Amino acid sequence: MKKALLGALSILLAGCTTYAAPNFINGQYYMAGDSSCERYQVISASRIMCMDSSGNQSGYREAMTSQQLQMYQYQQVNQQLQMQQLNQQLQQTGQSWNQAGQQIQQASQYTAPEVMPLTPPGGNQIKCINTDIYTNCRY
Numbered sequence: 001m002k003k004a005l006l007g008a009l010s011i012l013l014a015g016c017t018t019y020a021a022p023n024f025i026n027g028q029y030y031m032a033g034d035s036s037c038e039r040y041q042v043i044s045a046s047r048i049m050c051m052d053s054s055g056n057q058s059g060y061r062e063a064m065t066s067q068q069l070q071m072y073q074y075q076q077v078n079q080q081l082q083m084q085q086l087n088q089q090l091q092q093t094g095q096s097w098n099q100a101g102q103q104i105q106q107a108s109q110y111t112a113p114e115v116m117p118l119t120p121p122g123g124n125q126i127k128c129i130n131t132d133i134y135t136n137c138r139y
Contacts, residue, residue, distance in 0.1 A: 022072055028063035037061060 020034040026042050036058040037050035046063040064072070128137040 022064060022069060029069050030061050030063055032061060 018034065020031040020037065022029040023032045025032070025040065025048060026045070028046060030040070030048055031037075032040055032048070032050065036052055038053045039051040039055065040048040040061075041051070043049050043060065048061050050058045050061055052058050126137050128135055130136075
């Protein structure tokens with residue numbers, strides 16, 4: 001019965017997590033569940049033997065102290081808060097980009113300034129005034 005429960009727990013551990021996390025085993029918390037501790041065998045009240053997915057022994061793990069468990073929980077909460085803050089910043093940045101894009105779309109089109117027509121207002125007529133050796137012509 002004990003071996004069957006141990007086998008079921010080790011299969012459950014192997015399939016759930018990739019990273020080590022506190023696992024409640026035999027009344028204590030142990031960091032287990034990573035690739036080098038997918039399976040385990042209880043050695044004593046405060047120690048387990050870890051095994052990889054092939055069943056090769058990979059080392060011992062001691063039970064976590066209450067301070068270690070509190071630190072792990074604090075780090076998890078802190079990491080979640082940081083992820084929430086990053087998510088909020090990304091959403092705000094996305095909204096800013098959307099607003100900037102809308103402002104660009106709503107901006108008026110460029111219109112070139114008006115220029116002087118090639119033909120003067122009086123048409124292409126030239127008026128000349130001639131006095132002796134001087135001639136003065138104007139459009």
